[in-house]
Amino acid sequence: AQSVTQLDSQVPVFEEAPVELRCNYSSSVSVYLFWYVQYPNQGLQLLLKYLSGSTLVKGINGFEAEFNKSQTSFHLRKPSVHISDTAEYFCAVSDRRSGGYQKVTFGIGTKLQVIP
Amino acid sequence: DAGITQSPRHKVTETGTPVTLRCHQTENHRYMYWYRQDPGHGLRLIHYSYGVKDTDKGEVSDGYSVSRSKTEDFLLTLESATSSQTSVYFCAISESPGLALQETQYFGPGTRLLVL
Numbered sequence: 011a012q013s014v015t016q017l018d019s020q021v022p023v024f025e026e027a028p029v030e031l032r033c034n035y036s037s038s039v040s041v042y043l044f045w046y047v048q049y050p051n052q053g054l055q056l057l058l059k060y061l062s063g064s065t066l067v068k069g070i071n072g073f074e075a076e077f078n079k080s081q082t083s084f085h086l087r088k089p090s091v092h093i094s095d096t097a098e099y100f101c102a103v104s105d106r107r108s109g110g111y112q113k114v115t116f117g118i119g120t121k122l123q124v125i126p
Numbered sequence: 127d128a129g130i131t132q133s134p135r136h137k138v139t140e141t142g143t144p145v146t147l148r149c150h151q152t153e154n155h156r157y158m159y160w161y162r163q164d165p166g167h168g169l170r171l172i173h174y175s176y177g178v179k180d181t182d183k184g185e186v187s188d189g190y191s192v193s194r195s196k197t198e199d200f201l202l203t204l205e206s207a208t209s210s211q212t213s214v215y216f217c218a219i220s221e222s223p224g225l226a227l228q229e230t231q232y233f234g235p236g237t238r239l240l241v242l
Contacts, residue, residue, distance in 0.1 A: 044230075053130075053216055053233030054169070100168060114231065118168040 012037040016117035031086040033101035040106040043084040048098045130234035138240045145204040149217030157220045158200040162213040207241045
């Protein structure tokens, strides 16, 4: 069974400061990893995903994440946040298998609050 | 943005009444999903569909049923609503899973349901 742990439920950060949102996962097989963002009163949208290849993945809005297999982590980073980054961020994991539906497990979310 | 709409966007109902939520897509994606989002739980899968008339249970399917008679529509029914089903419900879609497109899900705007 796969699981996702988002270590921080809320992260306050000042505007233009760097931020890291932490995500750890567990799975008995290789995985695909995702970060989604949810702005207030909206659905989730994909920020970035790791499927294979380079462990540093770049996404939209200046975010990036690094897959660390030995640490089973997929932390999300941005070097300088804006007020518009205030949102809830979800890490998700899916087992790497071929064919058919693969269950996606979501973390409980981290609320990023950017302070002016 | 992926063409996904949900209706209604808000609903208040009473305990014991049946409720049907509708998800409509214009992307012709094969897979459709219903999730519920609750504080402290993230997103949890209720049911999903992998084709017309092909559906399966997710992790929190008790008290819910689904139907998919057309590619573009996926209905979620609360057979007899309870207060524990007060939640925000999201529909999502994805193309058939393949290694290059694995499990990127596109989300609708959500339906807020209050069961009194």
